[in-house]
Amino acid sequence: MTLSREELARVSAGAGRLAVPSRGRLVAGRFLRSGQGRSGAALLALVFLLAFAGPLAGRWSHTDKDFLAFLQPPSALHWFGTLQTGADVYAVTLRGLQRSLVVGLLAAVLSTVLAALVGAFAGYFLGWTERTLMWVTDLLLVLPAFLILAVMSPLFSSGQWPLFVAMLALFLWMVTSKIVRGMTISLREREFVQAARFMGVPPVTIIFRHILPNLSSLLVVDATLNVSAAILTETSLSYFGFGIQPPDVSLGTLIADGTRTATYAPWTFWFAAGLLIVTVLAVNLIGDSLRDALDPERPG
Amino acid sequence: MMAGFLLRRLINYVVLIAVATSLAYLLAAGTLDPRSNYQERNPRPPESVVDARLDDLNLNDKSPLFTRYLTWAAGVVRGDFGETVTGDSVNDDLRRRAGVTLRLMLTGLAVGSVTGVLVGACAAVRQYGVLDRVTTGLSFAVLAIPTVVLANMLVIGATWFNDLVGAKVLLVSGEVTPGLTGGWLARLLDRAQHLVLPTISLSLALAAVYSRYQRNLMLDVLGADFVRTAMAKGLRRRTALVKHALRTAVIPAVTYFAFTFGTLLVGTTFTEKIFGWHGLGEQLIDSIFTNDVNTVAAISCVAAFAVLVAALAADALHAALDPRVRAG
Secondary structure, eight states: OOOOHHHHHHHHHHHHHHSOOOHHHHHHHHHHHSHHHHHHHHHHHHHHHHHHHHHHHSSSOTTOOOTTOSSOOOOSSSTTOBOTTSOBHHHHHHHHHHHHHHHHHHHHHHHHHHHHHHHHHHHHHOHHHHHHHHHHHHHHHHSOHHHHHHHTGGGGTTTOHHHHHHHHHHTTSHHHHHHHHHHHHHHTTSHHHHHHHHTTOOHHHHIIIIIHHHTHHHHHHHHHHHHHHHHHHHHHHHHTTSSSOTTSOOHHHHHHHHHHHTTTOTHHHHHHHHHHHHHHHHHHHHHHHHHHHHOTTSOO | OHHHHHHHHHHHHHHHHHHHHHHHHHHHHHHOOTTHHHHTSSSOOOHHHHHHHHHHTTOOTTSOHHHHHHHHHHHHHTTOOOBOTTSOBHHHHHHHHHHHHHHHHHHHHHHHHHHHHHHHHHHHHTTTSHHHHHHHHHHHHHHTSOHHHHHHHHHHHHHHHHHHHTSOOSOOSSSSOTTOOSOHHHHHHHHHHHHHHHHHHHHHHHHHHHHHHHHHHHHHHHTSHHHHHHHHTTOOHHHIIIIIIIHHHHHHHHHHHHHHHHHHHHHHHHHHHHHTOOSHHHHHHHHHHTTOHHHHHHHHHHHHHHHHHHHHHHHHHHHHHOHHHHHO
């Protein structure tokens, strides 16, 4: 006996209505109920709003120089004051914030994808695949990331920042991929994976359909915490002149310039430094509450 | 069996260091441009002279990369990392600087880990107490401050503090005051004044990480049966907590040390550069600016070696603290 299409649709719709709240909703509920998660999300939303909508409100662009105001304190004309070059601190800081946010987000997502793929393939196939992949992982762990990225910095000049993002991601994924590998090794012995294997599902499909979805909580948390790690690495590299290159600005280059004038012109340093700290703080708060919300052993 | 396992592991480590260092050398030799150091000189030296000088240093970009690599590798196998762009021995330079870095790093590591473990343990004993809440908030704040910003905040703070007291109490540049006269007491005080801020800059983040980690470990252990038994057999609460709970909870933290070591190296680099300590970290950044290929490769080698030694040290400490590992 077969169900007609309409009946099938009705049954599945009914099942959806009766079902317990989905995992996504459960996690979102837990996340939003924690004060930490709420304040982190609100802070990050504010930072994003400031970075991408803020420049529209200001009257200067980040390339403008006001030759009538060098190193002036904050005023109605220049909300965050001006630099020694006459550039508007509000405009350049928001531009740097934009750059740091984009670089941080992209690098974090990229490195988590890399960690998931390498870890899952190593853990599922074992044997030579595992040995080779884990050896590469160890090698990258042993290479001093900051030094390698700094040496490569001449390649990032003149608008090559996507390459910078890729290189940043290349040095962020190793520890997570080791965790993913361990979890994959135990997952591949579970009944649902074995069932799929005996039904003849190809290994790559098993990895994408059964293994990785089961590791999604770990990967979500990892991606979030990688955002702050990527932003910190990017700003540190840029601080020493190895990251985002002029004429482009990042929070790191601004902080580096600001430290020279910080004692007598505090606005050149503290706005950029403060925004950087707030951004990283917000991302860390979100990551920490996500970890709690995704913990399957937690009741409610 | 055990010896074979150790030997395989050791060989793997040596291969890892060799490949990592070679990669760093090839990358540095391929991207850095030592020739440009001579082009800004006035009067500009003739090209033949520059070529001869670069050939001496094995830095000439006109000879093929692979030939330069072989010359360099042959030296490294004999334990010689070549010469810096100014013609000094890289070995001597790094040996002199290694002591500075080691002093800074060990002080930072000791202060940071001990503070972190103690704070975390105390916070766990009174969970949700005042100390627990304050340290949780503080560690979140500290972890959001990048080392480069923190170090600069400390420098700005020290300038302000010195102005306030009207004396140079906190010193922000170098390891010692050059040409200082006076007895050993004055010299010790001078060193301490230089050491305070870099140590804070290095150990604060470490303490924050360890306190979070140690708090969670301690909470898991506090409810365990063996701690209750220790108290039930008549030990004082303090003795039971320190000898039974803390000792057990410290073991995973020691293993965690291997993971934080890389961060510590980077933190040391920034701290040295900003506080003007002439250590390996400062040289790492300077060597890239001066296109010093051989020094870059040598520092990569030292860093790779240090990371693996840290991993080994974590294993050894783990064995020393956990009787199960020793027996197995």
